[in-house]
Amino acid sequence: VLKNDTAEESLDEVVALAYHELRRIAHLRLAGRDRNGGQGRTLSTTALVNEAYLKLAEQSRGKWRDHSHFLAVASLAMRHVIVDRARERAAVKRGGAQRRITLDDVDLAVDDQPDVVLQIDDALDRIAAVEPRVVKVVECRFFGGLSEKETADALGLTHRTVQRDWVKARVLLRRALEP
C-alpha cells in the first residue's frame, strides 16, 4: 500500500496524519452543525474520509500515492480512532462482567460497546498473524466504510479476492471471538 512499502516509519507517519486530520475535520463539521442549530449537517465515514483526502492530498503531496492509497491508510486510522475511544470508555466503565459477543449481534447495549470493539480489535490482531490480508480487508470494509470496489482499489486486489477475503474474515472472526 505504501509508496515506499519498505518503510515502517512512513506507514506510521501517514496513518498519524490521517488520524489527526479525520479528527480535525470532524470537529469543524460538528462546529458548523452546532451553529446551524444541529440541523442539516451529517457526518458519515465516507464523507469524513473524502474530505480528509482533499486536505491531505494538497498538504502532504508525495505521501499518498493516489486516492486509493489514502483510503487504505484512512481505514487503518479509523480503526485506531475507534479502538482508542473504546479503550477510553472501557477505562471509565471499570468493572462489570465482560460481555462475549457474536457476529450475529446487532443492537448492542451502550455499555457493552467498548468491550465489543476491543474484542474485535484483539481478534483482528490474532488473525493478522495468520491472514494479514484478510484483516486489511476488514479495516477497509468495516472501519473505513469502503465498498468492495473501493477496497479492491485501495489494496490492489481483485474484486473477487475482496469478496472472498470478506467471507474468510467472517469465518475467522467467529472462531476468534468464541470463548
Add this chain to the structure above:
Amino acid sequence: VTESSSPPEDWRSLAALVDTLLDTAPERRADLIAEMSGDDPRRRADLEDLLAECERDAPLLSRPAAEAFCALFDDDAAPSPTRSRIGIGCSGSSVAAEWRQCISPRT
C-alpha cells in the same frame, strides 16, 4: 473444522478450506465435500457446517464501525453502572454528535 475455540494455527488451513469450497461451483460443492470427507461423517458434517458459515451474514459487520458503535462518541451515553441502554438510532445526522469526543484535542 467447527470445534469451538480453534487455535490460531488452525486458521490458515481453515482459510485454505474456504478457498477450496468457494473455488468450486455451487452445484459441485456437495460432491467435493463427499470426496474430501470420505467415510468420515464427522468431517463431512464439519465441512457442511463450514460451507453454511461461508454463506452466513454477519450483522455486526454490516454497518461501518463508526455507525455501529456510535455510542462510543456520545457523551450522553457515557458508561454508567446503573444504565444499559440499547445503542440504536445512531445513523444519519445523529452520527455527528457521537463523533464529538473522538475529535477532542489529545495531549
